[in-house]
Structure formats: C-alpha cells, structure tokens
Amino acid sequence: MKGHMGKILRLDLTNLNTKEINTSEYEEFVGGHGLGSAIFFDAVKDKTISAFHPDNVITMMTSPLCGTLAPATGRIELNGISPQPYPTEWYSRSNFGGRFSAMLKYAGYDGIVIEGKADKPTWINIVNEDVEFKDAESLWGLDAWETQEEIWTDVSGNSTSVDEREWYQTERGRDEGRTTQKPAVATIGAAGENKTRSGAIIHDAGNGAGNAAFGSVWGSKNLKAISVLGTKSVEVANPSALLKSREWAEDNYNNQESDPKPNWGSGVGAFGGVPGAEGFGNIAEEQVRPQGCVSCHRCTRKRTESGHGNESGCVDFLFYDVHDEQKHGGPTKETAKAGDLSQRYGINVYFLEEGINYLKHLHERGILGEGKEIEASLPWDELGNASFAKELIYKVSNKEGIGEDLAMGLPRAAKKWGRLEQDLNSGLLGLQYWGYPQHYDARTEVEWGYGSILGERDINEHDFNWVVYWQVSLAKLFGRNPPVKAEKLAKIIKDKTIPYNAVPNYSNEGIYSKNMAKLVAWHRHYTRFWKQSLQYCDWAYADFLNPYGPETRGITPEGETRFFNAVTGKDISFKEGMEIGRKIWNLDRSIWALQGRHRDQEEFAGYTYDVASWGPEISPHANYEVPYYMPVKEDGEWKYKNVASRSLDKEKFNEWKTKFYELEGWNTETGRPKRETLENLGLGKVADELEQKNKIE
Amino acid sequence: MLEKDKKKEKDFNLSKPSEEQAKKILSEVGYGDKIAGVRMHAMAGNTKEPLGSLREVDNFLKAKAPGKLIKGQTSSVNYIDPNALSSWIKEVLGDSELAKKIEKNIDKEDDYRKQAKTIRKLIEKRIKQSRELISEN
Amino acid sequence: MVNRRDFLKGIAGGAGAAVAGFALGSLTDTIEKAEGRSFEEIKTMVETPPSEAYLLVDREKCAGCRSCMLACSLAHEGKENLSLSRIQVFEDPLAGFPDDLVQEQCRQCQYPECVAACPTGALSVDEVNGNVRLVDEEKCIGCQRCIEACDQINNPARAAWNHEDEYSLKCDLCIDTPHWEENGGPDGKQACVEICPVNAIKTTDQIPVQIGQKGYKVNLRGKNWEKLGFPSE
Known part of the structure; x- marks a missing residue:
C-alpha cells in the first residue's frame, strides 16, 4: 500500500541483532495499533507473562499517513504488556506526537518491534538502513532532555543550536541524501530506568507516551533511547488529491x-x-x-x-x-x-x-x-x-x-x-x-467510563467529550446557549456514527440502552482504526461539531477517508475502516482473554456505584456536584440536562454489559469473543489460540 | 452617583466585624471543615481541591477567572458551588452577613461567570476589612 | 538588464525614499555579521533581472509543523520527504522562543551565485516566468556547483540535491509543480504559502534587502495574532 515504507524493523536486544518484517505480511491491519496488535500476537507466545519479563514486546508503529501532509497525523502508537493497570498488567497502548513518527518513515520503516533484554544499558542509532546498538552507560542516569542533546550531537556531529544550522549527513555521500533535521530521539528518564510503574517515553521537549508506563518496560530491557534520522521518501498515491484535500480541510474546517x-x-x-x-x-x-x-x-x-x-x-x-x-x-x-x-x-x-x-x-x-x-x-x-x-x-x-x-x-x-x-x-x-485516575466520570459521561472498563486503561479519547459535555456545560455555566440545540447535536452524531448511527442519549435510561451499546461500540471501533491505527490525533478527530464547518458540521467522516485514500490509493469507505477497527478491537479483546479477562472483572471502583456525584466526602461542604450538562431524550424530547449527582446502578450496568457483548458477538457469560465472530473477521488463527488455552466456549 | 449605582453599592456593603469575628473570618479551618473547589478542564476532566480559608477560596476563583476562557486561550474553569460556599461561610466561618450578601447577590445573576465575580468582590472586601481590623489592634 | 540605480534599490529593499534613506547607514552596520555577501562583494558581481516575487517568512510566527516542507516536496516531487523541500525549518525544541526555530527559504538573490556557478545553464533566470531562478532538471548534470556556491553565502545552502532522482532542486516559487493543480509562479500561488496553517510565509513583489536576514525574515503578525495571545511586535 502506498504510504507504507514496506519494512518493519525488529530489534532483538538480547542478541543485539536486527531483522525485518515485510509490512505487506500484515497489510490488512494497515498501521499503528492494528499492526502492533497483530505483530504482538504472533511475537509473544505466552500472553500471561508480566510486563517486565524479557519476552514482553513493545511495538512502535506508524501509519501510511505519518510523515505526509494528511493533517494531524504526527503520532506513533506503542503497544505491549503494561505494568500500569491493576490488578492485571493488561496488554495496552499509548502514543506520542512530535517528529519521531515521520522521521522513522523517512528512515525507511513503518515501525519498530522491541524484543528481548540487553545485558547492559543500550541505545539504538538508526540512520536510514544503518542500525547500530550503542553502549548507553554514559547516558544512563541522564534525564530525557540531556540524553537527547547528547544524541543529537553524537549523530549530527554538530551543535544543537538553530544558529549553527547545516545540512547533516554530508559524509555519507550525496546519493544517500542529506537532511537539515535533528535526529528524532525517544528516550526514558529515571522513572523508566528504575522500573517504576509510571515511566514514560519522552521525545523532544514535551511529547510523551505516559499512560501505559512503557518507559519502564524500556528500562527493564536496558533500553535507554532510540534515535532515528532518515532521508527517504514516503510514496503518495495521489499527491494532488492530498494537497487539494488539505486545502479543502483548512479552508472549510479550520x-x-x-x-x-x-x-x-x-x-x-x-x-x-x-x-x-x-x-x-x-x-x-x-x-x-x-x-x-x-x-x-x-x-x-x-x-x-x-x-x-x-x-x-x-x-x-x-x-x-x-x-x-x-x-x-x-x-x-x-x-x-x-x-x-x-x-x-x-x-x-x-x-x-x-x-x-x-x-x-x-x-x-x-x-x-x-x-x-x-x-x-x-x-x-x-x-x-x-x-x-x-x-x-x-x-x-x-x-x-x-x-x-x-x-x-x-x-x-x-x-x-x-x-x-x-x-x-x-x-x-x-x-x-x-x-x-478518573478522567471523565463513568457516572455521568458513560461512554468514557464504559470504553475504559471494556478496554484496559483510561481511554483518553475526547471524540464525544467536547460536544456532549464540555461545550454544553460551559455554555450553561455562563448563561449562554450551547452551540447547537440538543436535537441537532443528536442528529449530527447519528448521521456521522456510521454504521451504527447512535444517538447521544445520556438520560438515566439512555445510559443503559442498546443505543448506548452502539455508541460505545462505534467509539471503540472508530478509535482503534481511524485514530490509533492511522494516528489521526485526538485533538482533531473525531469532528462532529465544528464552529467553522459548513452548518457547524465537522469533518468526520469525510476527512478521515479522503486523506487516507489520497495517500494510499485505496478507495475505502468510512464503514470499511470501521470494520477494520472492529477487527482490531476483537484482536485486543482476545489478547485480554488470553491474559485472563472475564466479564466479572469489568467493574468500576466502588464509589462509582455507591457515591453520587464526584465525591469524596472531604467534609459536608465538599459534597456538592459540579454541573454536568449532557444531551438527553426524555418523553420524546431532546434537551440538555444536568446529570450530575448520579451513581451507576450495578445491576443495570451489568445488564448493559450483556447487551454490549451481544452486539459485539461475544459470549455473554464470559465476555470473550466467540469463534464465529473471530472467524468472520478473518481472525480464525486467533480463535484457535483461544481454544487451545480454553478461552473460547 | 446614580440611584441605581447607589443601590448596587449598597448590595456590597458589609458592616465592620468584631476583632473576634475577623480572626475567625481569616482563619484556616481543619480538614473536615473544608469547602471543595472543582477545577474543570476540557481535556483533563474535573479535579477536586479542598480549600480551607477565604483567602484560598479567593485565590481559587481568581486563578482561573472564567472571563479568560472566552478568548479561547485557556480551557479551564475553577468552580465553587455558590450555595455550598455561602453555607460554608455561615456555618464554618460564622459570617452570616457575608453569607447572606452572597446569597442575595448571586440570586440576581443568571450565570456562573457573573456570580463568581460578585462572590470575589464580596470576599475580597471582607478579607481586607478583617485584615485592617486586626492590624489596627 | 538592471541598471546601477535598480541595483542599489535592490540591496536596500523595496522601493521608495524611506527605504532608500535607510539603506547605506544600516548596511554598513550589518555587513560584519550579515549572512550572505558584503556590499563590496556584491558590487563586483554580474547583474541579472530581479525576480518578480520573493518568499518572506516570520520566524516568530512559525509553529514548526513542517507542513510547508511537506507541501513543497509533495507539489514538486509527488512524494513526501523533508530532504526534498526547498524551504527548511530548523528547530531546537529545548530552546526558548524565538531562538528555538528558524525557517530558511530561497532568496531568489538579485545576484544569484547559483546561476553564475552552473556550467550548463540548467540553473537560469526564467525570463518567461517572472525571472525566477530555477533548475531545468533535464539539463542538470549533477555537479552540485550551485549548491556549493549557495553554501558559500547562505547558512545552509538553499539549493539542495535530490538524491533520489538526481538533480539539483531549488525554489521556483511553484512554477513547475506537476503534482499540484494550482497555477504557481510569481503571479500565482505557492504551496508552502497556501498550506502554512499560521500564515508564517508570504510572497512579495518588492525586492527585499539583499544583505543580511532582515529583508527576508519579516513580521507577518497582526492584530488578530495578538488577540490569540501571541506577541505581534
């Protein structure tokens, strides 16, 4: 597929050697999270190992869009077993932005697979096809910024100041290509080196993959940093369509x-x-x-x-x-x-x-x-x-x-x-x-909580959040009208959540409805493909409502498909992308099943059911609710309503889970994917492994 | 001064507290008596902050003055429930007059930005009054 | 050809009495530390007709997203590669504003060393297209003298080597963009200008001050920029 560089780099830290995977072997998973999950599934035979086990694998995957003009696609997705979740160290994800993702592609790779454990501190220097395992004794103990400065100087052979700007890599000869860019370095600091359960991977000044503690997994593998510098081209199927789409997006939606x-x-x-x-x-x-x-x-x-x-x-x-x-x-x-x-x-x-x-x-x-x-x-x-x-x-x-x-x-x-x-x-x-940590509240804004508990971490996906909560609640607090009426918002969301066409009904009944199961399923599938696999940034997508858009409508789903098709030369519909998302979501779900996931574990912390509003009860004067206005449909009417001071009904939530599992084609007793579901998605091999491990009914 | 403004000014009048009252008004209360502030943020969600004195309440409301948000440059609001605040001022700080003034004034405002502004004006006035009284004696 | 008076106008930048008045006093101040050539050096050089347009950038407005570079590479080469962009953005993410970033674009020099250095006429002044200095890829033999010549006066060279298709590349103000359906050139659009999300690049038909950076690095920030909380001065 155009947009792919064609190769994925495997770094074996135990033996300090490299191998390559042809990206085409995994092309059906396209990029990012999808590639990561598929490769992880094949590479880690025993999924029940702990995060710090040397056999744990961390994947870092770009997408066909990274390094191109497709707007807000500068991120890279990381997958692997995470030391952060409790009580089980689930297979998890995280990502970070900046330049690393683009630069990795310019070096010729769609991704990196980090395997094994080095016997002493090591960093990796990648300049196009030259990959070198380097001694990191002198970097170990340096902070993330110091480490990058050391590596920039080492690789560029030059000062890091922009005042001494130059074309680098001139010694490699003119046909290798030159660059004015600093190498993109991802590194860990002390929190990762010392294997806390909160170690982040840091790149440039402020890009970090934090919320899976993969930096600590790097630390456990004695991996201090990866530096990439590249001068290769990303092939684009339809350059003029990409340029035109970008102009269209900026003119109409920004x-x-x-x-x-x-x-x-x-x-x-x-x-x-x-x-x-x-x-x-x-x-x-x-x-x-x-x-x-x-x-x-x-x-x-x-x-x-x-x-x-x-x-x-x-x-x-x-x-x-x-x-x-x-x-x-x-x-x-x-x-x-x-x-x-x-x-x-x-x-x-x-x-x-x-x-x-x-x-x-x-x-x-x-x-x-x-x-x-x-x-x-x-x-x-x-x-x-x-x-x-x-x-x-x-x-x-x-x-x-x-x-x-x-x-x-x-x-x-x-x-x-x-x-x-x-x-x-x-x-x-x-x-x-x-x-x-509670990010958005499962009691009020259920799609956030439900998505998190059905997954493996705080989802940290703001797709619905802006439009169903923040914009509405702020307007209400300040005595203004929300951007659009609740009925219009519901219609826009219904139109755009292809193919489930769910409505954002956050009423006391709505949060336990089949419609909410569809909305959450749409969210899980959408983010797994369009965002986490293609690396469309959470601060730009999904775009339901847009103050600059035609009739205040956002760029979703037209934008996502348009940029993707221009770069790859494919002609997929939004719905087809959603189906790839469903496949990746089911693959993840299968990995969690292999790690021991059962529906009974999918329960929120006690306060979610027992304490109304945002607690805790610090003092009698702390026990009030912050306004939480959301769209609801009550008695056939759409309106915005303050749903604060609501706790979840455990029984109803469990009935809702059953509805959700049914919708997904999962066993309602265990919450695990059924063979039929997996086979229909082309994941028969995954079903076989589940069966072998007695995780399929 | 216009009649309207005079009336408005009156709404913010606070009688001079006694020294004992002033000390209580400026005091730091214990953990179990604190009021909560909620820092609302578009991306980070809502977090709670226990506040133990009028000064802390004022700081909290001042730090993320809701007016800033309109410029589109920051997406945080520091929120304190006005009713919870007035009852805290009455019950914990023992300042019924300030509590009453807050209640009366916020009733007239229909949005939180204006309410927060009114509350701050009253609180700051009370803090100043109490501080002056204590430093005089 | 340009006469002596036009030449002075050129190194001073723009037209009009106010700018001309500024020219010499200010020039002597900047010669020492200026990028590019000194007044004395320029005097000895071959004159060519001035380009009818120039790219200007604002170092304090640029957001470092590289969209201009991606647009340049895509419009001209049909693929994405920062090394194939005619405009380059340099960053030190750890430094403080505004020393953390600088953009470098081709200056369409009034006295183009690249043109002078080219032995085949591949790099020439395109008199049909507003005197833009551009490369005829067919004629380029890959000697890279244009790059070396530019490197002597600019830090770094604005002409660069297309290592994949093997020819020199330099900014043509988008006269020849086979992968972009817009009319480029001095009277048309430029991909980097169009794509920049913060309007930190623009074109002018006024000849910028040729000595030093000031003529090309300008303030493109206005009232609306200030309203967003960014410095406009």
Whole structure:
C-alpha cells in the first residue's frame, strides 16, 4: 500500500541483532495499533507473562499517513504488556506526537518491534538502513532532555543550536541524501530506568507516551533511547488529491486568522481551532509561539521565552497548576518548571496529578507524614513551588523513602497501606477503571467510563467529550446557549456514527440502552482504526461539531477517508475502516482473554456505584456536584440536562454489559469473543489460540 | 452617583466585624471543615481541591477567572458551588452577613461567570476589612 | 538588464525614499555579521533581472509543523520527504522562543551565485516566468556547483540535491509543480504559502534587502495574532 515504507524493523536486544518484517505480511491491519496488535500476537507466545519479563514486546508503529501532509497525523502508537493497570498488567497502548513518527518513515520503516533484554544499558542509532546498538552507560542516569542533546550531537556531529544550522549527513555521500533535521530521539528518564510503574517515553521537549508506563518496560530491557534520522521518501498515491484535500480541510474546517470566528468559549474543539490553544505559556505572561507536531494544521502547543513548559500541554501542567495558584495567588512559572521535571524524569503526569491529591488528603488527615502511619517525608510547605514536585518526582523515580511505595503506582501503594478498598469505595482515591485516575466520570459521561472498563486503561479519547459535555456545560455555566440545540447535536452524531448511527442519549435510561451499546461500540471501533491505527490525533478527530464547518458540521467522516485514500490509493469507505477497527478491537479483546479477562472483572471502583456525584466526602461542604450538562431524550424530547449527582446502578450496568457483548458477538457469560465472530473477521488463527488455552466456549 | 449605582453599592456593603469575628473570618479551618473547589478542564476532566480559608477560596476563583476562557486561550474553569460556599461561610466561618450578601447577590445573576465575580468582590472586601481590623489592634 | 540605480534599490529593499534613506547607514552596520555577501562583494558581481516575487517568512510566527516542507516536496516531487523541500525549518525544541526555530527559504538573490556557478545553464533566470531562478532538471548534470556556491553565502545552502532522482532542486516559487493543480509562479500561488496553517510565509513583489536576514525574515503578525495571545511586535 502506498504510504507504507514496506519494512518493519525488529530489534532483538538480547542478541543485539536486527531483522525485518515485510509490512505487506500484515497489510490488512494497515498501521499503528492494528499492526502492533497483530505483530504482538504472533511475537509473544505466552500472553500471561508480566510486563517486565524479557519476552514482553513493545511495538512502535506508524501509519501510511505519518510523515505526509494528511493533517494531524504526527503520532506513533506503542503497544505491549503494561505494568500500569491493576490488578492485571493488561496488554495496552499509548502514543506520542512530535517528529519521531515521520522521521522513522523517512528512515525507511513503518515501525519498530522491541524484543528481548540487553545485558547492559543500550541505545539504538538508526540512520536510514544503518542500525547500530550503542553502549548507553554514559547516558544512563541522564534525564530525557540531556540524553537527547547528547544524541543529537553524537549523530549530527554538530551543535544543537538553530544558529549553527547545516545540512547533516554530508559524509555519507550525496546519493544517500542529506537532511537539515535533528535526529528524532525517544528516550526514558529515571522513572523508566528504575522500573517504576509510571515511566514514560519522552521525545523532544514535551511529547510523551505516559499512560501505559512503557518507559519502564524500556528500562527493564536496558533500553535507554532510540534515535532515528532518515532521508527517504514516503510514496503518495495521489499527491494532488492530498494537497487539494488539505486545502479543502483548512479552508472549510479550520480557523481563519483573517476572519476569526467565535470559538464557542473554549480553546479546544476538534478539527478546527486556534493555534496554541492548549499549551502552557501565556498563562504565566510569557512570550510564546504556537507549536505543532509534523503535519499539524492546528499547532495547539507552545514554546515559551524562558523555555519552561516547552511543548507541554494538558496534564503536563494541570497536575500542578492548582497547587501553584494556591501558593502564589495565580499561575506562575513554577507550574511550567514542574512540567519540565515530569518530562526530564519521564514520569506519567496522570499518576502525579491523582497522586499529589491523594497524598495531600492523607497528609491533612494525619495519616501520612513523618512519624505517621504511612511514613513520608515531603516538603508540604513547598507545595506549589517546583521544589515540591522535584522532591516527589525524584523520590518516586529513584524509589527513595515514600517513593518506594509510590513507584508501584497508586493502586498497589494503597493496597500495601491497607487503604485501597476503603478509599476506592469512598472515592477518596479516584481510580475508576483498572487503577487509572478518573478522567471523565463513568457516572455521568458513560461512554468514557464504559470504553475504559471494556478496554484496559483510561481511554483518553475526547471524540464525544467536547460536544456532549464540555461545550454544553460551559455554555450553561455562563448563561449562554450551547452551540447547537440538543436535537441537532443528536442528529449530527447519528448521521456521522456510521454504521451504527447512535444517538447521544445520556438520560438515566439512555445510559443503559442498546443505543448506548452502539455508541460505545462505534467509539471503540472508530478509535482503534481511524485514530490509533492511522494516528489521526485526538485533538482533531473525531469532528462532529465544528464552529467553522459548513452548518457547524465537522469533518468526520469525510476527512478521515479522503486523506487516507489520497495517500494510499485505496478507495475505502468510512464503514470499511470501521470494520477494520472492529477487527482490531476483537484482536485486543482476545489478547485480554488470553491474559485472563472475564466479564466479572469489568467493574468500576466502588464509589462509582455507591457515591453520587464526584465525591469524596472531604467534609459536608465538599459534597456538592459540579454541573454536568449532557444531551438527553426524555418523553420524546431532546434537551440538555444536568446529570450530575448520579451513581451507576450495578445491576443495570451489568445488564448493559450483556447487551454490549451481544452486539459485539461475544459470549455473554464470559465476555470473550466467540469463534464465529473471530472467524468472520478473518481472525480464525486467533480463535484457535483461544481454544487451545480454553478461552473460547 | 446614580440611584441605581447607589443601590448596587449598597448590595456590597458589609458592616465592620468584631476583632473576634475577623480572626475567625481569616482563619484556616481543619480538614473536615473544608469547602471543595472543582477545577474543570476540557481535556483533563474535573479535579477536586479542598480549600480551607477565604483567602484560598479567593485565590481559587481568581486563578482561573472564567472571563479568560472566552478568548479561547485557556480551557479551564475553577468552580465553587455558590450555595455550598455561602453555607460554608455561615456555618464554618460564622459570617452570616457575608453569607447572606452572597446569597442575595448571586440570586440576581443568571450565570456562573457573573456570580463568581460578585462572590470575589464580596470576599475580597471582607478579607481586607478583617485584615485592617486586626492590624489596627 | 538592471541598471546601477535598480541595483542599489535592490540591496536596500523595496522601493521608495524611506527605504532608500535607510539603506547605506544600516548596511554598513550589518555587513560584519550579515549572512550572505558584503556590499563590496556584491558590487563586483554580474547583474541579472530581479525576480518578480520573493518568499518572506516570520520566524516568530512559525509553529514548526513542517507542513510547508511537506507541501513543497509533495507539489514538486509527488512524494513526501523533508530532504526534498526547498524551504527548511530548523528547530531546537529545548530552546526558548524565538531562538528555538528558524525557517530558511530561497532568496531568489538579485545576484544569484547559483546561476553564475552552473556550467550548463540548467540553473537560469526564467525570463518567461517572472525571472525566477530555477533548475531545468533535464539539463542538470549533477555537479552540485550551485549548491556549493549557495553554501558559500547562505547558512545552509538553499539549493539542495535530490538524491533520489538526481538533480539539483531549488525554489521556483511553484512554477513547475506537476503534482499540484494550482497555477504557481510569481503571479500565482505557492504551496508552502497556501498550506502554512499560521500564515508564517508570504510572497512579495518588492525586492527585499539583499544583505543580511532582515529583508527576508519579516513580521507577518497582526492584530488578530495578538488577540490569540501571541506577541505581534
């Protein structure tokens, strides 16, 4: 398929040798997650091994779109067994943006498969077809930014400053190709080196794959970094169609600087938006620029005058800004500096966000501290300054003091302290699904929670989130009308969720309906293919409502197919893409079944059923609900309604699960895929392995 | 001053507290008596922050002033339920007058941005008043 | 041919008394550290008719997404390759704004060393198409003298080597874009300008100041940019 480079690189760290896979062998899985799951399935014979077992395999897969002008396709997908989920270390996923994905393709590869374990610290240098295993003794212990600077200089033989810009690789001869680009380096910091359960993989200043702790798996394999530099071309089937589609998308679905339109009260939105909307930067009154991954049309991140907070966004600074604000009366550079530390140490910021809140509760309750039930020495007076973040991050990353427990991750630490069950039941510890911090609430915005518990992690997919919750709730809070009426939103979503055509009914009945099963199935299949396999970015797709779009309609599903077909020369419909997504989702589901997944495990943390609203009950005055307006259909009428203060009914949720399994063609007793379902998807081989392991009925 | 403005000004009038009241108004309350603030964020979801003093409440509301959001440059709102706040001020800080003023004023506003602005104006006034009183004596 | 007066106009940039007045005083200041050639060097060179359009970039506006490079490579070569782009974006992700990024585009020099260095006439001034300096791929013999010549005055060279199809490539302002259905050239559209999502590239028909960077690296930020919270000064 055009867009593919044709080869996938296998790195055997145990024997320090490389092999190649022809991408065409796995072409039906197209790219990213699909390729990763298919290769993982074949490469890891025993799926029940632990994340840190040398036989665990981490795949890093691009897509046919990466490195092309298809908008917002600058990410790379990572798969493997993750040390983060609780209680089982599920096969999981994560991804990161920047330049790495594009550069890997320019080096000639569609992906990398990391296998085995090196006997000493190692980094990999890839320059086109030259792949070298290098000694990383001198890099081990350096932080993620220092490591990259060392490697940039090593590979380019040049200063890293843009003032000394040059064409590199001239010594390789002119026919090899030259580049002005720095090598793209993915690396780990101390949190990964020391095998905490929160180690991220970091690239450039602020790209990270954090929420699966694959950085720690790298650490367990003695893999410090992978550097790629390439000068090859990505073949595009229909270049003029790609250029035309890109212009069409920018003209019709994105903000125009010359004619800015109201942004619906939010810097976010899906495909269309203003540059720099989401990065840290001018909240601390600094001069900044917007910054984007390769091919981005939105460029939502920032770089700052001081360099603090460069490229960081979202939770990279939100894990600390509240504490900074409380300390200083407003956001300061301390938040950005804390964000920098998370990048340098390569530590998952979702862990830090929930971790700091939880530790603070325990500290204020007199449970955690010096000489307390949970012994911990942390500089609480410094909370809000970067120095507190540094102390905590350092301790966790190096497993010192309280960090030794915290390095196991929050659920395992709380379990050791004998607090897990009670704190999950009260909601004091907000880990809603598989030990992951509650991101969006399963009680109100069910598609987020359901998707997470049916999967293996916090889904972190905002497809519905913007339009069903955020834009609506914000408008309501501020006394404005939501962008469109509930009925119109429902119609748009119904039109665009091909082929299930689900409606966003979040009423008390709607959340347990067959329609909601269709909506969640659409979401699982859509993200597995269009986003996680093609690497369409979560900050741009799916695009249901768009302030700039024709009649406020978003680019989905037309955009996704148009760019894909232009690059690959295929002529697939959106529905056909959804079917590939369903196949990949079933493959993942089979891997989890082999790891021991059963429907009985698919239950939320206790507070989800027992505590209304967002808990916990800190004090009587903390027990109120934040407005959560969502579309509902009641008595035949669509409207937006505040659904806060709702808890899930466990019995009804389990009835809903049965509906979902039926829809997916899974056994309703066990939640495992049926042979027939797998065979119809061309996954007969997978069914055989399930049968062999007694995981099929 | 216009009649309308005079009336408006009156809505924000707060009588001088006693020294004892002022101390309580400025105090930091214990864990079990805290009020919660909710940091709402478009991408990160909602997180809760226990707040133990009027100063912390003011900081919290000030930090993510909802007005900023309209520019499309930030997507966070710091939210405190106005009714929960007034009952906390009354029951925990013992300041019924401030609580009543907040209740009265927020009733007139139909959106949270305006409510938060009104609340801050009253709280800041009370903090200033109480601080002056304590430093005088 | 360009006369002496036009030449001075060219190195000063644009037209009009205000700019001309700025020219010499400011030039002597910049000669020492300037990229490109000195005033003295330029005086000895062969004059060619000035290009009728120039690409300008804004280093403080660029968002580093490389979309311009992808568009350039795609429109001209029909494939995606940063090494085949005529415009290049350099980044140091760890540095502070604005020193973290710089774009380098072909300057369509008024006194083009690349043209002078080409032994076959492959690199020439296209008088039919607005005097754009461009490569005739058929005539290019791959001696790379154009690249070396450009490298002497520009950091780095704006002419580059297409290592896959073996010819020199340089910016033609999109006169010859077989893979893009738009009319390019000085009077037409340029793929990088059209695709840039933040409007950090534009063309001008005014000859930019030839010495140093200032003529080509300009401020393309306006009121609407400032409204988004970015610096416009």
